[in-house]
Amino acid sequence: MSILQSGTPNYLKIINKRKVLQEIIDGAELYSRASLAKKLKLSKPTISALVDELVEEGWVTEKESKEAAKKGGRKPVHLLFDKEYKYTIGIDIGGTTTEIAIMDLDGAFILHRKIDTQAGLKKDFILLLVNEINAMLEAKKINQEKVLGLAIGAPGITDSDQGIVIEAPSLGWLHYPLKNEIAEHFPFPIYIENDVNMAVLGECWKGAAKAKSHVVLITIGTGVGCGIVINGELFRGGQYAAGEIGYMITNKDQASQGFESMFKGYGFLENLVGGPSIVKQYQRGSDKEDYSAEKIFEKAMEGEALANSIINEALDHLAVSLINVAALLNPECIVLGGGISKSGYWFLPKLQEKLELYLPEQSRTEIMLTKLPQASLLGATVLCMKKHALLPS
Structure with missing residues (x-):
């Protein structure tokens, strides 16, 4: 239109x-x-x-x-x-894995593939993406004229207007002109967005926050990401850095003493609750060096003292961050995603109890777990449809 x-x-x-x-x-x-x-x-x-x-x-x-x-x-x-009159393409660039999907206009996957991000970055990453997209379109016999748009989620601060990834530590990108690099290969529109911003659009469309207008999505994996929707629209902030809660201070005494950064550019909170931090803390007190964060959560649920101590400390910091977010933004719900959500059924009541203890009734909100394993890819469809006025702005 x-x-x-x-x-x-x-x-x-x-x-x-x-x-x-x-x-x-x-x-x-x-x-x-x-x-x-x-x-x-x-x-x-x-x-x-x-x-x-x-x-x-x-x-x-x-x-x-x-x-x-x-x-x-x-x-x-x-x-x-006619949800197949046009198609959208979504790319979710993660520090470890990049996912690509062709979807119809109802978000159904037509074709979904994964590639190794770090291996791709050692070569020509853009050309790898371009070739993969063309191969997927050809495999499904979809002409480029049938593509409504391509939306790419990047793991970092992203200037969505200019299509520039301002900073993505896990990719080694600084002021990277991602849109321009991709756009020269395709005739259809290209949109660049922060990956968690795209994910929160997906959550509001078909996920745990469906039909809600004030939503915060927090993803916890290697780092901590946050997407914010206010009045049904993404809130990006004055410099596109809204939601960078990985830098939130959740204990002033610990912060004043300095803290060990797991990755260059990572903030206080993600250095305490991110997966690599949990693994490193566990390694210091145990000879089990091959444990993943997921396995340490399992050990905590089984009652192992060391794992329980580390996980409860991380959950205390997470609870403080959720309380601050709820007090500041008063969302209808806070959705938790990323690797930590797999253990959510165990720790969700603990977090909810903290919110009810420290917040007035009007500021309390429901903490939910994501229901969408590929929320960012669904968000890509939402973004494309909103840009073409197929969904209300």
Whole structure:
């Protein structure tokens, strides 16, 4: 759909056309032309003309209902969004693994692949991504003209307007022009976003935070990431660095004494609750050097003293950060993702208890676990659809 400026002759028509398509895409109910006109308070001739255009363009199909109308007569003809009229491509660049997916406009995976990030960075990473995308499109016989857009999530502070990854320690990128590097290879639009920002869009669309307007997603893996949605829109901050809670101070005494940084550029909180930190602390008190953070969580759940002490200390720091986030932003929910979420059923009640102890009733919020293993990839579809006015902004 073309985007026109206000004041142009067709502006009102474009606005109404967007409303019609967004209502059909929402899918809360099946509409006929008549029921859609009633819902949007537009005349039947106006709705009919707009639907005709959407059908002709390919966005909408019409299908006769199997059931007759309640008052008898002809069966109603329902308006259906063609979710395969266009496709989106999502890339989630992680420090270890990069995931690529071709999706339809309902977020269903058409094809999903993974590549080794660090191995790719030692070669021509951009060319590797380009070749992989082209191979995936060819495998599914999808022409590039059918691609609505490509959205890439990067693990670091990202200027989403310019498409520049300002800083991504795990990739060794500083002021990296990712959009320009990718855009020269494809005719369709390219969007660059912080990976956790993309993930929180996915959570709000089809995940634990579905239909909520004020959401915070915190992912804990190697480091700590945070995506914030306020009034249904991403909050990026003045310098695109909103949500960098890995730098949050959760114990002033420990911070004043200095702390050992697991990775250059990592902050106080992620050096205490991130997976590598938990592993290193456990190694200091044990001869088991091959334990992963997930295994240490399992040991803590089994009651092992050392693992229990380390995990409870990490959870105390995490609880303080959640209390601060809830007090500052008052979200409807805080969603936890990343590797730590796998053990969430065990420690979630402990965190919830801390919030209820230290926060007034109006500031308390529900802590939830992610339900989406590929939230960032789903968020890529959301981002592309929002940029094309297929979802409300």
